Amino acid sequence: MIPELGHVALIIAFVLAIGLAVVPMWGAARRDVAAMNMAPSLAVGVTVFVAVAFALLAVSFLQDDFSVAVVAANSNSLLPPIFKFSALWGNHEGSLLLWVLILSGWMTAVATFSRGLPLVMVARVLSVMGMVAVGFLAFSLLTSNPFERLLPNTPLDGNDLNPLLQDPGLIIHPPLLYMGYVGLSVPFAFAIAALMGGRLDASWARWSRPWTNVAWGFLSLGIMLGSWWAYYELGWGGWWFWDPVENASFMPWLMGTALVHSLAATEKRGVFRSWTVLLAIFAFSLSLLGTFLVRSGVLTSVHAFAADPERGLFILIFLALVVGGSLLLYALRAPSVASRVNYSGVSRESLLMINNLVFTVSTIVVLLGTLFPLIMDAFSLGKYSVGPPYFNAVFVPLMALVMPFMAVGPLSRWREDTTRRWLHELLVPGLGVLVVAIVLAFLGSDDFNLWIALAVLLAGWVALGVVKDLWRRIATGVDGGLTWRRLTPSFLGMTLAHLGFAAVVLGAVVVTQENEERDLRMAVGDVETLGAYRFELMSLGQQAGPNYLADQAVFEVRRDQELIAVLVPEKRRYSASGQIMTEAAIDARLWRDLYIALGEPIGEQAWAVRLQYKPMVRWLWLGALMIGLGALVTAFDRRYRSQRSNVPAAQQGVAAVAG
Amino acid sequence: MHPVRKQRLILVSLMVVLSSAAIGLVAFALRDNINLFYPPADVVAGKAPTDRSIRLGGMVVEGSIERSETDLDTTFWVTDYEASVPVRFSGILPDLFAEGEGVVAEGTLDESGMLLATQVLAKHDENYMPPEVAAALEGKTAPQGQPVLP
Numbered sequence: 039m040i041p042e043l044g045h046v047a048l049i050i051a052f053v054l055a056i057g058l059a060v061v062p063m064w065g066a067a068r069r070d071v072a073a074m075n076m077a078p079s080l081a082v083g084v085t086v087f088v089a090v091a092f093a094l095l096a097v098s099f100l101q102d103d104f105s106v107a108v109v110a111a112n113s114n115s116l117l118p119p120i121f122k123f124s125a126l127w128g129n130h131e132g133s134l135l136l137w138v139l140i141l142s143g144w145m146t147a148v149a150t151f152s153r154g155l156p157l158v159m160v161a162r163v164l165s166v167m168g169m170v171a172v173g174f175l176a177f178s179l180l181t182s183n184p185f186e187r188l189l190p191n192t193p194l195d196g197n198d199l200n201p202l203l204q205d206p207g208l209i210i211h212p213p214l215l216y217m218g219y220v221g222l223s224v225p226f227a228f229a230i231a232a233l234m235g236g237r238l239d240a241s242w243a244r245w246s247r248p249w250t251n252v253a254w255g256f257l258s259l260g261i262m263l264g265s266w267w268a269y270y271e272l273g274w275g276g277w278w279f280w281d282p283v284e285n286a287s288f289m290p291w292l293m294g295t296a297l298v299h300s301l302a303a304t305e306k307r308g309v310f311r312s313w314t315v316l317l318a319i320f321a322f323s324l325s326l327l328g329t330f331l332v333r334s335g336v337l338t339s340v341h342a343f344a345a346d347p348e349r350g351l352f353i354l355i356f357l358a359l360v361v362g363g364s365l366l367l368y369a370l371r372a373p374s375v376a377s378r379v380n381y382s383g384v385s386r387e388s389l390l391m392i393n394n395l396v397f398t399v400s401t402i403v404v405l406l407g408t409l410f411p412l413i414m415d416a417f418s419l420g421k422y423s424v425g426p427p428y429f430n431a432v433f434v435p436l437m438a439l440v441m442p443f444m445a446v447g448p449l450s451r452w453r454e455d456t457t458r459r460w461l462h463e464l465l466v467p468g469l470g471v472l473v474v475a476i477v478l479a480f481l482g483s484d485d486f487n488l489w490i491a492l493a494v495l496l497a498g499w500v501a502l503g504v505v506k507d508l509w510r511r512i513a514t515g516v517d518g519g520l521t522w523r524r525l526t527p528s529f530l531g532m533t534l535a536h537l538g539f540a541a542v543v544l545g546a547v548v549v550t551q552e553n554e555e556r557d558l559r560m561a562v563g564d565v566e567t568l569g570a571y572r573f574e575l576m577s578l579g580q581q582a583g584p585n586y587l588a589d590q591a592v593f594e595v596r597r598d599q600e601l602i603a604v605l606v607p608e609k610r611r612y613s614a615s616g617q618i619m620t621e622a623a624i625d626a627r628l629w630r631d632l633y634i635a636l637g638e639p640i641g642e643q644a645w646a647v648r649l650q651y652k653p654m655v656r657w658l659w660l661g662a663l664m665i666g667l668g669a670l671v672t673a674f675d676r677r678y679r680s681q682r683s684n685v686p687a688a689q690q691g692v693a694a695v696a697g
Numbered sequence: 698m699h700p701v702r703k704q705r706l707i708l709v710s711l712m713v714v715l716s717s718a719a720i721g722l723v724a725f726a727l728r729d730n731i732n733l734f735y736p737p738a739d740v741v742a743g744k745a746p747t748d749r750s751i752r753l754g755g756m757v758v759e760g761s762i763e764r765s766e767t768d769l770d771t772t773f774w775v776t777d778y779e780a781s782v783p784v785r786f787s788g789i790l791p792d793l794f795a796e797g798e799g800v801v802a803e804g805t806l807d808e809s810g811m812l813l814a815t816q817v818l819a820k821h822d823e824n825y826m827p828p829e830v831a832a833a834l835e836g837k838t839a840p841q842g843q844p845v846l847p
Contacts, residue, residue: 274789383707395712399719406723410731421734423752428731432722557769557788618792637789641766646789 041106044094045185048135051087051142052175054080058145058168062161066234074161078149081164084171085142092126092139095184099126105192108132108184114198114614116585124209125199130333130349131184133212137329138174140216141167144224148249155245162231163224170223173356181349198614201586207267211260215287218257219325222290224249225297226322229315230364233371238315243305246318248673250301251531254294255669261287262662270622275555275633275650277658278546280429285408286328289401293321296397298669303390307452309379310387312372313394319364324401326357331408384457386450389443396440403432437543441496444536445503449510463506471498493547497540504536531672538664545657554651557637560591561644568651571632572596578643586610588621591645593634595625607634607647631655732803740806741780747806750815753782754801762796775800775812786814794819 058080065073095108099122104110112129113122127133145167152160178184202208228246232238264284269277278284297317304314330353381387407424414422449463472495479491511524554568560575567573576592588608595602605623612619622635630653637646734752735745745751753775761774761781769788773796774781784802794800794817804814 391708392711395715399715403719403723407727410727421752422731423734424727424731428727431725432719435722436719559768620792635789637769638764640764640769646769648789 040094040101041098041103041185041187044091044098045183047087047091047094048175048179048185051084051091051138052172052179054083054087055168055171055175058084059165059172061165062168063165066158066161066165069158071157074157077161077164077168080168081142081145081149084168085139085146088135088139088142088175091185092135095132095135096123096126098185099123102196104194104196105187105189106184107186107188110188110193110196112197112199114196114585116614117196117199117204118584120209121199121204125203127212128199128203128208131178131182131186133216134174134178134182134333135184136212137216137220138171138178140213140220141171141174141223144221144253145171148224148227152245158235159228159231159237159242159245162234163227166227166230167223170227170360173360177349177352177356181352195614198585198612198617201610201612201615201617201619202271204612205267205271207263207271211263211267214256214263215260218253218255218260218294219287219290219328221249221253221256222294222318222322222325224253225301225318226364229318230367233315233364233367236371238304238311240305240308243301243311243314244678247301247305248675248678250294250298250318251669251672254291254298255666255673257287257291257294258662258669259666261291262659262666265662266659269655270624274620274635274648275622275652277549277655280407280426282408283328283332285404285429286331289404289408290321290324290328292397292401292404293317293324296394296401297321299390299393299397303387307379307381307387309381310391310394312368315372316368317394317398319361319368320401323357323361323364324405326353326360330354330357381452382454384455386447386452386455389447389450392443393440393447396436400433400436403436404429407432438492438496441500441543444500444539448503448507448532448536464503467502467506468499471495471502474498487551489547489551493544497544500540500543501537504533504540508533526675528672528675528677531668531670533668534671535665535668538661538666538668541657541661541664543661545654545661548654549652549658552653556649558647558649559640559644560647564644566649568649570597571602571651573634573649575645575647578645581608583610585614586612586619589636589639591634591636591647593623595632603632605632605634607636609636609638626656628656629654734801736777736779737775737782738777738779740782740810740812745806747808750803750805751812752801752803753784753812754799755782757794757796757798757800759796772811775802782810782812784812784814784817786817788817790817791819 058077061080062074062077064070065076095106098106098109099113100119102109102113102115102122104113108129108131109125112132113125117125125132127136145164148163148167149160152163225246228242228249232242232246261284264287265277268279269275297314300310300314300317303310330350333349333353407428410424411422414420445464445468446460450460475491475495475498478494479487508525511529512520512522514521514524556566556568558566560566562575562577565572565574572595574594574596576594579590579592581588581590588610590606590608593605593607595605603625605625607623608621610619610621611617620635620637622633624634625632630651633648633650633652635648637648639645732750732752733745734754737753737755739745740751740753745753755775755777758774758776758781761772763772765771770785771787771790772783772785774783776782784804786802786804798819801818802812802814803816803818804812806812
């Protein structure tokens with residue numbers, strides 16, 4: 039009974055979503071206030087029914103109702119309850135339901151926090167989001183119904199959740215990532231609504247900006263968690279694989295990065311308007327493309343679920359409709375909203391433009407590498423794969439290119455600035471950073487490491503610009519005293535995010551350059567030394583978990599005779615599926631990780647073992663955390679709050695529609 | 698020149714320079730870093746290049762995995778039920794690597810026709826099959842009993 043109720047709730051949500059997609063849009067066209075006023079209620083209605091469907095599916099999982107196909111395929115009575123719950127989104131059907139739930143969550147958030155916006159804008163934004171919801175609810179109901187039953191052949195027990203997914207990281211990684219992915223539909227909806235109304239001004243940018251920042255922040259956090267999860271759970275200590283599905287989430291992030299910066303220029307100075315709209319459309323389109331890549335099964339990837347081509351076709355058509363429709367609208371309306379604001383070549387606008395160029399080009403090269411195998415295959419030109427060397431060769435130089443400008447950006451002035459002032463601000467401290475970079479690169483390893491020197495130089499340079507800007511803002515109090523008044527949330531968030539970016543670059547380069555890794559055979563009593571660390575295999579044993587049996591190896595790690603850590607890597611065999619899983623043991627510190635993973639047994643009393651020393655690998659995730667949190671902090675800025683009681687703006691909006 | 702035009706000119710030239718640099722980089726990076734996929738039948742027929750890295754995909758032949766007792770060397774045969782190719786790999790194999798399962802190995806062919814793999818990818822869950830492997834096996838069914846080693 040419960041699954042049927044869930045199915046009905048999902049159908050009701052679908053009907054309400056159609057209402058949301060049609061009625062307020064019609065109302066906006068006819069200036070029918072009553073119809074437009076229905077938008078928030080319809081959005082909340084969709085949310086409620088999707089949430090009910092989601093909750094009922096969760097109940098089916100928690101109650102081990104194996105007559106439901108997804109439960110039978112992805113859960114097991116032995117599974118710990120928390121994983122029974124997260125198993126809901128560890129499969130295609132359930133994760134799609136999560137997608138829709140989060141989309142409707144964003145709709146409700148927009149409906150709640152946009153009361154001060156012109157009614158016509160709210161109606162159009164929610165209506166556009168309703169259209170997206172219609173597409174995904176139809177996708178869920180028609181091709182991937184999560185409530186499908188296995189009657190009368192109900193299995194006695196379920197197939198179990200893939201052991202890779204039985205992990206706390208997986209409980210939060212997909213929801214956070216989806217918050218970001220789906221959140222990009224909000225700036226998209228704002229962009230489309232603005233195009234329809236022909237009203238792309240500073241206030242539009244100010245409405246759209248906090249949503250964009252928050253969505254982009256969640257996307258950053260989701261990507262960070264995915265990288266961290268892959269690092270410890272896939273077992274082999276890599277943190278970024280340029281896997282097509284990683285790219286699928288990374289491309290919207292890159293586009294989103296450009297969008298966040300371009301919106302800043304549009305809000306403050308009214309420039310780049312049509313470009314910002316285009317970026318918003320592309321960022322969300324890339325989210326959809328990512329969904330298509332992941333869900334269609336066209337890719338070889340750890341994220342691909344066994345999928346049927348019908349689903350891929352559905353998303354591809356949906357993607358074509360969204361991209362085609364919005365680009366058509368853009369082509370029809372964008373020229374009328376082009377900006378006529380001047381700025382000099384040496385100004386903050388120009389620096390933001392460089393940011394936009396670099397991040398757009400980065401998106402394109404990543405897109406090219408990701409789609410190249412698919413395109414070649416589609417035209418029967420051979421089965422290719424494009425690996426990390428390609429992505430590293432094109433992506434790293436692009437990031438290195440943007441960093442010199444990053445330090446100048448926060449210090450620069452809008453409209454017109456001088457290079458003399460930039461030099462005056464940054465030349466001396468910049469030389470200091472250069473010296474530090476060279477010294478550190480000599481200290482870090484036996485001989486001079488150019489890459490580390492460059493990374494320290496660039497990261498230090500970025501940090502320098504940020505700190506200088508921070509100081510400039512603090513040290514303007516009366517009588518040379520300090521003041522905190524100018525530290526607005528949006529400034530602090532930007533500072534945090536830029537410092538985070540520097541930390542990511544530093545971590546990525548150092549761990550890539552100075553990583554030490556050894557695969558070898560070890561028996562009890564064997565000793566291996568990696569850098570300053572001495573790994574000794576003390577004993578082998580077995581341990582039973584709730585739904586698995588584990589082989590364990592106990593390692594003692596010493597440095598100068600002092601015991602640093604006892605690490606116990608495991609090899610688990612999950613009883614329901616018989617699947618084998620590597621559970622790495624990690625001693626994590628700010629400056630280095632020690633990482634041990636078991637391969638397979640060799641002979642009687644020995645194992646293949648991978649030992650790794652990974653300096654500064656934590657900086658990657660700490661940096662990404664700073665980026666994500668920084669973006670979230672910006673949304674608390676006062677100027678976004680005050681807009682809500684902005685009545686004249688609302689009247690203006692109606693007038694704009696009328697005209 | 699009109700300041701707006703001048704500004705546009707700078708913008709356009711910047712875009713041209715940056716995108717040509719990017720295209721150059723892409724072309725350069727693609728030249729060496731793409732791998733073609735070959736099923737075992739093509740490799741045995743001599744269709745695969747020997748001077749560069751390729752990807753080989755198929756099923757691991759039952760009973761063909763030989764592990765060294767002293768180090769991490771492993772050899773196994775990969776088949777598409779038409780032909781089989783030996784693969785040598787030194788390192789830690791993925792968890793779901795097993796006889797009778799789908800696998801993709803990346804590496805270069807030596808003179809004897811053995812693939813010296815630098816990376817071995819297995820499927821990541823029970824039901825999933827890498828699309829290349831699925832395509833390579835399409836229309837070919839496993840013969841009764843074990844595939845015979847050449």
